[in-house]
Amino acid sequence: MIPRETIDRIYASAHIEDVISDYVTLRKRGANLIGLCPFHDEKTGSFTVSPAKGIYKCFGCGKAGNAVNFIMEYEQCSYTDALRTLAKKYNIEIQERELTDEEKQAQTERESMFMLNEWANNWFRHNLWETEEGRNIGLKYFLERGIREDIIKKFCLGYSPDRNALYSAAHSAKFDDKYLENTGLCGKSERGYYDRFKGRVMFPIYTVSGKVVAFAGRILKKQEHVGKYVNSPDSLLYSKQKELYGLSLAKQTIAKKGCCYLVEGQMDVISMHQAGIENVVSSGGTALTKYQIRLLHRFTENVTILYDGDAAGIHAALRGIDMLLEQGINIKVVLLPDGEDPDSFARKQNATDFIQFIQDHQQDFIRFKTNLLLKDAEGDPVKRSEVVRNIMESVAVIPDRITQQIYIKDCSRLLDISEETLLSEVKRLQNIAAEQEQKRRSQPTTGQNVSKTDEVQANEQNVTAPSVYPDSRNDSPADTLSTSDIEDKKLNENIQNILQVLVRYGDRTLYTNEDGTTCSLGQYILTDLDNDQIVFQHPLYRKIIEELRLHLNEEGFCAETFFKYHIDPEISALAVNLISEKYTRSKIYGKKSISENVNVEVELPSDEDELTDLVPHLLYELKLALINRQIDSLRMQLQHAQENNDEETMLQLLRQQPALEQIKRMLCLALGRRIK
Ligand SMILES: [Zn+2]
Structure with missing residues (x-):
């Protein structure tokens, strides 16, 4: 607490x-x-x-x-x-x-896993620096590779002993087997739990905000059938596709320099830091994914990719770059001298020389690709037309029309083909892509698309305002659902309008009585709702009312600040939404004449005179929506009773009807509305 x-x-x-x-x-x-x-x-x-x-x-x-x-x-x-x-x-x-x-138990699984990772990270580091095995094997390895001690510390590199030591240590520290398995720190076989990373030097993998989500371990002994690097498996915390190694350490420099270097492996990132270049991330040894690109795009629009000099590597790397272009990222490419990777090259250079080299050798990606493919296709006309299509495929995905134009001009010169021909090829490819997208959308989601759909749904859920009567909606018969949906929406809007003025101006003086006492906007609304016994059904809405009731009369109370920083995150999130949302006013209240049934979004009026007009109006609208709902429900019950020949109920319901209609007439009159 x-x-x-x-x-x-x-x-x-x-x-x-x-x-x-x-x-x-x-x-x-x-x-x-x-x-x-x-x-x-x-x-x-x-x-x-x-x-x-x-x-x-x-x-x-x-x-x-x-x-x-x-x-x-x-x-x-x-x-x-x-x-x-x-x-x-x-x-x-x-x-x-x-x-x-009980509170410990209630801590979420994610948090427990983060705690375990944090602990393991410290434990690996302790092993590297403080134990004989760690110093003789792990630390020796890093130092022999030329990594300085300050850089080893900066990247929190560690060592995992060559036996199941982590498992026993974690057990003594009272960590659950479940979490050891779920984080992937341990695996399970018939003989029990074993350390996944035993006998490896350890590279913790951080989220953009600096939390340990996973580890990569490099084996030091020569062993057959064992991969040089082992990564934590995907888990509740970690998806290999979604993290970029080094981003948490690079993000500030990326923002400052306005660009980022993209390399392949973890050691490349570390060596470049050592050389003094800090705006560098790695895709973690796999092909770049759309998630990683999206993540990177949040920090910069300029990415320079550093490639190893060998041809096989270059061709493999060309794949996936169209995804960067699609996001509107400006891509440059640097080819390192033959036989060098960023790791080896950085260890021979200081930052100034390295950056100079990059500046002298970086090429625009499309130009780079064009030259590269053209060289391959020399003297082969079939291959050459293949190249043209391949390059135009890259150009076609660029979202910015002007950039696209520039490339077409450029390529026209390089390929010796007229701009018109290239442009029509781009149009054709775009049409094909649009058709495919259409097809994909109309198909039921399967496999790969699932995560995307989840994301969209999650977003949509958050946009939707909480519905007002979730319970009663379930009770209503299926055939009337759509009408009551519209009613719910209207009602929800009315309630939100009330909440909006409460959250923004609840503490304002609405009017001054003759005896000099004042009535605040909050007080006015609360009293009015109480008089008509109106209680909001949605728990969150009810909480706002209750909280206001409790604190409204406190010395120096400011509704906006109070709700915006409310201890309950659901309340503060809703309050922020209400504060930042424009207020929807119906055409009746609007001073300008606007055709019927049109809602206009305007700034909420804030001066006292206007609020004195607005608040009673909002309350009338709310009540009208509630009465309309009641009348609807009465009609439905009547119909139901009629179908069942239940005369007694029918009579009872019919007796209620005039009173409701009367209230509705009065409300419409007050709102200056024709009665429908
Ligand atoms: Zn958004």
């Missing part, structure tokens, strides 16, 4: 732009900052951060919140864990009380 004062200190220190910059490169736009959303796939930024308001909001997928919400959402962690992450970042000491056994 973290004390309230500490939470307040964390909120006060954690400037939203500072927190989010660790995950996304933000650019200034007016009073706000803008970047690529980390929660959905996009090529142009709709993810907005407002330093003044202390909130973020994505206009693409709807995610919104404060600094703590961001960490929770991004790291998929609990509220407490997000606070701990921020406290660590801002050097705020948290004095927590001991957790009870």
Whole structure:
């Protein structure tokens, strides 16, 4: 448990732009900052951060919140864990009380796995530096490869002893077998658990925010049938496809330099750091995936790929680059001298020379590909036309039309083919791609598409406002579901309008009585809802009302701040959404004449006079929606009773009807509406 004062200190220190910059490169736009959303796939930024308001909001997928919400959402962690992450970042000491056994149990599986990884990471490092075996084998290996001690420490490299030592040590430290297996630190055979990484030097793999999600271990002995490198298997924490090695150490330099170097292996990254080049990441020895590209794109639009000099490597590497182009990333390519990889080359150079070499030898990717393939096809016309198509395939995926034009011009010269011909080839390829995309969309999702669909669904779930009457909706007969859906939507909108003024202006004075006492907007609404016994069904909406009731009369209460930084992350996320959302006003209230049934989005009026008009109006609208719902439900019950020849119920229902219709008429009158 973290004390309230500490939470307040964390909120006060954690400037939203500072927190989010660790995950996304933000650019200034007016009073706000803008970047690529980390929660959905996009090529142009709709993810907005407002330093003044202390909130973020994505206009693409709807995610919104404060600094703590961001960490929770991004790291998929609990509220407490997000606070701990921020406290660590801002050097705020948290004095927590001991957790009870139940609380320990309640810690999520993810958190337990992170704890175990963190522990194992320290244990591997301890073995490297403090044990004889570690120093004689592991440390000796790194030093012989020319890695300096400060770099070994920077990358937290470690050593795993050549026996099942981790398993016993973790057991003594009271870690569960389950987590040892789930993190992949141990495997299980008929003879029991064994250390996956025994006898290897260890490279921890960090998330972008610096949490250990996995390990890579390199074997030192020559052994047959054993891979040189072993990686943690995919787990709840780790997907090999989604991480970029070195990103957590590189991200600041990437943002500063405005570009990133992409290399193949972990040792390449480490050696380049040692040479003084820090904006470098590795795909971890596999072909680049779309997830890794998306992750990288959040930090930069400029990527330079460093290739080993040998031809086989180059051709293999060409694959996958179209995915980078598709994202709108500017790609440059550097070929290292024959026989060198970034690791070996970096160890012979200092940063200045290395960067100079890169600057002298980097080529634009399309030009590089064109020259390379043309050389292969020399004197072979069939192969040559193949080359043209291949290159135009790369050009066709570039999202920016102007960039595309430039390439077509360029290639026309290199390939000696007219621009018109190339342009029509690009158009043709784009049409084929569009058709394929159409087909893919109309097919039921299978296999590979599953994760994408999950992502979309997850996003959609978050955009949808909580429905007001989830329970009653389940009770209603299936054939009326659609009508009540529309009613629910309308009602939900009305409720959200009320909540919006409450969260923004709950503490404002709405009017002053003759005796000089005042009534706040919050007080006015709460009293009015109470008088009509209106209780919101959705737990989150109800909580907002309850919290307001509890704190409204406190000295210096500010509704917006109170809800925005509320201890319950669900409340703060909803509040941020309500604060940043434009307010939907119907045509009746709007001062300009707008055709019927059109809702307009406008800034919520904020001055006292306008609020005095607006608030009663919003309450009438809410009540009208509620009455309409009741009338509908009455009609349905009547129909039901009629079908069952239940005369007694019918009479009873019919007696209720006039009263409801009467209230509806009054509400319509108050709203200045014709009665439908
Ligand atoms: Zn988004």
